[in-house]
Amino acid sequence: MNGDCVLGLRGLTKRFGTMTAVEDVSFEVRSGRVVGLLGRNGAGKTTSLRMLLGLTRATAGTATVFGHPYQDLPRAAHRVGVSMDGINPLPGTTARRELRVWARALGLPSSRADEVLGQVGLDDRADRRVKGYSTGMKQRLALATALLPDPELLVLDEPANGLDPDGIRWLRTTLRSLASEGRTVLVSSHLLAEIEQTVDDVVVVQRTLRYAGSLDELTSGGTRALEDRFFELVGSPTVRENTGA
Ligand SMILES: Nc1ncnc2c1ncn2[C@@H]1O[C@H](COP(=O)(O)OP(=O)(O)OP(=O)(O)O)[C@@H](O)[C@H]1O
Ligand SMILES: [Mg+2]
Known part of the structure; x- marks a missing residue:
């Protein structure tokens, strides 16, 4: 199910004062896909999702949902289901x-x-x-x-946080079954093992975009561990790159 473009970010950038939280991030999500937005703490996942949903104003760039900026999307509350921190x-x-x-x-x-x-x-x-x-x-x-x-579209910020093993299994099954009905899911997470079992596509951010494409391609058909590929893309665990400098 590789359908139409459901949402797109183009050159999306957010600065908080002198600190750049998200820099020139572009990717598209196609219908019927479950897409994992991955990045370590402070990488810019929530900020990107908030800009996508018109909750935070972008410093530069655009984001569209079903071809419209979210705030101009007709029947947005019916077409997009949202779970975000702070709501x-x-x-x-x-x-x-x-x-x-x-x-x-x-x-x-x-x-x-x-x-x-x-x-x-x-x-x-x-x-x-x-x-x-x-x-x-x-x-x-x-x-x-x-x-x-x-x-038709679910945007979920860290939905697996705090769920017990039953809850995580339930979430995985739910997201897969929604996608099998042709719905689209954009889900942020830092639980790599969980994401690996759930998503079709992966977007990795660390202030800038590090990868957008299929999970299969990222892990070379499952022969490479997602965790290893993740650290190759964002830097080793001890290096903190997103200082906004
Ligand atoms: N309202 C704000 N004012 C100032 N800085 C902010 C604000 N919101 C986010 N930031 C900063 O922007 C950066 C990205 O934050 P964001 O919440 O998007 O990260 P995240 O990838 O969602 O992290 P986590 O995995 O911890 O949820 C961080 O350095 C954060 O401190
Ligand atoms: Mg977050």
């Missing part, structure tokens, strides 16, 4: 209430909230207050929110 429900609410509010805002029946709660395995805890949730439960709720509109 959190109010602590006093419950998962079911939170999802029903979103469902109403999207014009969906409240039964859709119950459906996604089942899909992410939260249905038995859905009526508890979010402030008592574990990290993994919060992560599952964030995924439920992203899945709510049954979107």
Whole structure:
């Protein structure tokens, strides 16, 4: 399934004062693919995704989703499911209430909230207050929110963080099955082993773009370890390159 271009970054750059977080990053994502955005802490993954979604203004360059800047995309909230750090429900609410509010805002029946709660395995805890949730439960709720509109594209920032082995296996299966339905997934992670089992394509960033292409090509058909290739692209673990200098 190597479909149309779903999203594209062209020369995307973000400076915070004198510090360059993302520099001249360009890549495209095609429909029906699961794409892993990889990079170490501070590499610019979240900043790139925030620019893609219009949450952070780019210093230079452009990003488009389904051919439009995200903020101009018609029915964006229906077409793109998002799970990002820093987009959190109010602590006093419950998962079911939170999802029903979103469902109403999207014009969906409240039964859709119950459906996604089942899909992410939260249905038995859905009526508890979010402030008592574990990290993994919060992560599952964030995924439920992203899945709510049954979107064509999912943009997920570190969705595997805090998930237990069951959760990670579930996430992998869910992402693969979404892609098999022709949906597209852009997922950031620093869990290389996890990514290796989940994605078709890989984008590696370390302030600048280091690789964009198929996982198979990067690992020479699985004969090279992804971890080794990763460090060849971003530098050895002791070298911190993204100082913004
Ligand atoms: N609002 C901000 N103001 C100043 N600097 C920022 C801001 N947001 C991010 N940065 C800096 O930009 C760089 C990239 O951060 P970013 O959050 O995009 O990294 P990341 O790849 O998502 O890392 P992680 O794996 O830790 O989530 C970091 O050096 C970070 O300190
Ligand atoms: Mg991040």
